[in-house]
Amino acid sequence: MMAAHSFYDVVIIGGAMIGSAVAWWLARDPGFHGRILVIERDPSFAEASTSHTNSCIRMQFGTEVNIAISRFGLAFIRSFRDHAGADAPEISLDDFGYLYLADDRASADRLCAAQALQARMGAGTRLLSPAQLRTAFPFMRWDDVLLGSHDPGEEGCFDGGTMFSEFRRRARRMGVEEIRAEATSLRKVGDRITHVELSDGNAIACGHVVNAAGPRAAKVAAMAGIAIPVEPRKRYTFTFEAEDRLPRKLPLTVDPCGIHFRSDGALYMAGCPPQADDACDPRDFEMDHSIWEDRVWPALAARVPAFERIRLRNAWAGHYAYNTLDQNALLGVHPAVSNLLFANGFSGHGLQQAPAVGRGIAEHIIHGGWRSLDLSPLSVARLAEGGHSPKPR
Template sequence: MAQTDPTPNRNNYDVVIVGGAIMGSSVAWFLASNPDFQGRVLVVERDPGYGSCSTAHTNSCMRQQFSAPINVKISQFAADYVKRFREELGDERVPGIHTHFFGYMYLAGDDTFAGHLRRTVSMQAQSGAGTVLLTPDEIAARFPFYRLDDILLGAFGTRDEGYFDGGTMFDWWRRKARERGVEFTANEVVAVERQGDRVTAVQLASGERIACGWVVNAAGPRAARVAAMAGLALPVEPRKRYTWVFEAERPLGQDLPLTIDPGGVHVRSDGGYYMAGATPDHDPAVEPDDFAADHGLWESKVWPALANRIPAFEAIRVVNEWVGHYAYNTLDQNAVLGPDDRVGNFLYANGFSGHGLQQSPAVGRGIAEWIATGGWQTLDLSPLGIGRIRRGERLDEAAII
C-alpha cells in the first residue's frame, strides 16, 4: 500500500472521516462503492501504522448472542457479509475471509442469569439466530472437558459464531477505498468548526483547514474528544481489556467454544493455542495511550477461573499477552450511530464497547447510506441514535464480555 501523505491534496471534501481504523475504513469503503454517492472523501488517521488502535488489539470474534435485537441483526449481516467478501468487493484479487465458527457458550451459575439466558435465547430464535439452551448434562455430552457442578444452564451458538479474519477485511477495505479515490492522510483532527447546527470544517495538527460537508466521528476510544471539538457530549471512554494466548500441557482434543464463565473470564480456541480475556475488577477510564499491564491479573483472577472451569487448564503456559481498549459507552454499552440531533452533518460511529469489529460491516454500510440518501436504508439503526443518550433512555446490552 502506498505511503500515507500527511498533507491532504485538497482543502475541501464532501466527507471527512476522523479515524481510519476498522470503522472509518468501513465507512470509507461503503461510501466509495455506493452508487448514490459521488463525493470526495478524506480519512484522517493519527496513527497510520494502526499499532495502538482497538482494531489492532481485537480478538476478532463474531456472535449473535446479544440481548438487544438490533445487535443480533447487525451481526447476522456481518456473518453473511464475510462469507461473501470477495463477491461484495467485486474483485478476484480479494481473498476469502477465514472463519472458525466454534460457537459461543454462555454459562449461568445462578437463577438470575439462567432466566436472562432463557429470555435472550427466545428473542434470538425469533430473529433467526442458531442459539440453543443446554442443560449441564447436554453441555457435558458435547463438551466433556468442563467442570459443571455449579452450572445451571448454558446458551450455545450453533452457527455463525466464533473467529473471523477481521484483519483481511480491514486491509482490503482500505485498499479498495483508495483505489476508488478515497484519500487517507496521516494527520490528526485538532478542532472542528461549527456554525449553528452545522459543522463546516476541521483543523489538522499540521495547520490545514479542511472544509467539509459531513464529519464522521470514527475515532474509537478518542471519540468523546472529537465530539467535544464540535461542542457535543458523548459518554464514550477508553477502558482497558486484557488478552492472553496460552498453550495447554493437555490440549482438549476438540474446539473450545468462546466460553463466558461466571468467574469473569472468557476463553476460546485459537488455532493450536487458546485465548483468554478478562475485565479488571477495578475498571476506570484511562488515557487513550495508556496500555500499561496489570501483571497480577493473570495469577489472581484469570488462571484460577480457567483451571476451575476446565481442569485440563491447570497446566498451561502463556505465550503472548496484550492490553487493548474498549471504546466504552458508559450509559448502556451500546453503539452510538448516525447524525447528531443538534448538528445534523456530524455523524457518530462510536461506543461499541468491544463488539465494533463484527459490527463494522453493517455500520459502514448504514453510515454511507445515510450520507448518500439522508436516511437508513437496508437496516434501521435509529435505535442506536444519539437521541437516547440525550434523553437518558438506556438501550442496555447485557452481553458485554
C-alpha cells in the first residue's frame, strides 16, 4: 500500500502503542490541521513490544516526572470515554497493586525515599513492616524481608489492547493514514529531515518525523546521524496454574531475587530477564525454557509455599526497548535535528506511559514545547548535554 500523498506534516515511524498514541493525540487536537502518516513495518504487530506486554501501570517510581506520568495515565484509564468519546469502551483496571520488597538496608532506604516522594505527589503507597506483611499476605514467607512497599487501588493490570486498538481506530476515523513499509533512510538538509525513504523505493516529504520504533529506535536515530543508547532486551513471561489457589489476589510482587509475579485472572503470571541481560536481535523471540525449572519456579516456591504445586500453562519472550543509560524514556527533539522527535527507550514502561507521552509529543509538534505536563527531565537532549535523570525503580 502506497501513501496517498507525497508530503505529510507529521510522519511517525512505528505504529504500535506509542506511535498510535501520538497520532491519536495529534489528530484530535483542534490546533492541528495537517496530514499524519504512520509507517509500520508489520501491521500484525507480531514482533512489537506492545503485543508481548504484561500491560501494567504503577505509581512506584523514584522520580517526579515518572510519577506524574503515571498519575495522568491512571486518570486517563479511568476516564477514557471522556477523552475518546461516549461511544468508546471502558478500559478495565485490575488494581491489585505492586508490592516491592527490600532485603537489605540500602534497598529499604530507597523504598522509604521513594514512598515519601510518591505520597507528596498524591499516590497511596504505604510502607509495610515484616509484621504487617505477614498479616496482609500470610501465604508468603517473609524471613528475609526488611520492608515492603504497596499501593493498593492505583496500580495493576489494565486493558492495554483495547486502548491500543481504539487509538488506531479513532485516529483513522480522523484522517490518519497508515502504510505498511519500513523506513530505510532519512534525507537531511542542514538540521532538518526533508524526506523519509521507504523500503518500497518511495520517499515521503515531511514537516516533522517521530521516532516511535520501539526496540529498533537506535536504527532510526542512526539514519539521522544520532546515537541513542536504546537496544532490544529480551524478557520472559510465564503463566501458570496453582493447585492451591491463594486466598486473595496476589499483587505484582517484585522479589529481591530478580523475578516478579502476580495474579492473572484465574491463573498467575511471572516474569524475569535472561541470566545474561544483553542486547538481542529484535527478531529473536526464542524461549529459554530451562529458566523456568532452574530459576523461576524455585524462586516462586521459596516465596509462596503454595507455588510448590503449580503447572506451567504458557510462556513467551518479548522485548524491552531498553535505555542502557538510565532506563528512562528519551523524549522530544535532539539539538542536532530540529524536526525529529524521539519517543523511545521506555525500558518496559511504554504502555503505561503512552497516554502522557503521546499527548506530550503531539503538543511539542503543535506548540513547540511541553504544555500539559513538563516532560523535560526525560528530554533526549540530555544525551548531548552529558546528563541524565535518576534511575527509576
